[in-house]
Amino acid sequence: MIKGDTMKEIKAYIRPSMAEKVISALELADVPGMTVIDVSTIGKWADPQSSKLSIEYCEKYSTTIKIELVCEENDVNKFVEIILKNAHTGRKGDGKIFIPEISEAVSIRTKKHGAEAI
Numbered sequence: 001m002i003k004g005d006t007m008k009e010i011k012a013y014i015r016p017s018m019a020e021k022v023i024s025a026l027e028l029a030d031v032p033g034m035t036v037i038d039v040s041t042i043g044k045w046a047d048p049q050s051s052k053l054s055i056e057y058c059e060k061y062s063t064t065i066k067i068e069l070v071c072e073e074n075d076v077n078k079f080v081e082i083i084l085k086n087a088h089t090g091r092k093g094d095g096k097i098f099i100p101e102i103s104e105a106v107s108i109r110t111k112k113h114g115a116e117a118i
Helices: 016-028 073-087
Strands: 007-014 035-042 052-054 059-072 095-098
Touching (some): 007 016, 007 073, 016 035, 016 073, 059 073, 073 095
Antiparallel strands (some): 007 059, 007 095, 035 059
C-alpha cells in the first residue's frame, strides 16, 4: 500500500567542526529526525587543509560528517537553507548536499506509510 506523499531525502556531507551547529539548527527547525555518520571523503571532496594520507585508500582523505534526513517535499528548501547557512565557511571542503526523491517510507513500529511514517 503506497501513498502519494512526495518525500525527499537530504544527504549532506559537512565538516566535523560544523556538525554541532548544523544539527542544533535542524533540531530547532523541527526536523523529523536524522542520521549522523562519520565518513571519509576522498579526492576532490577532501579538505586539503585537514586531509591525511591513507595507505588503505592510497590517496588523501578527510573525515567528514554525513547527515541524512527524510522530509516532506515542502520542507526541503527550509532544511537545505539551514544546512547551507550553518555549514558554510567558504573554504574548499565545506561539503555537498544531495536531494534524491523517496518513493515510500514505512514506520516499522506504527506501520504508517508516507509522510506519516517520518
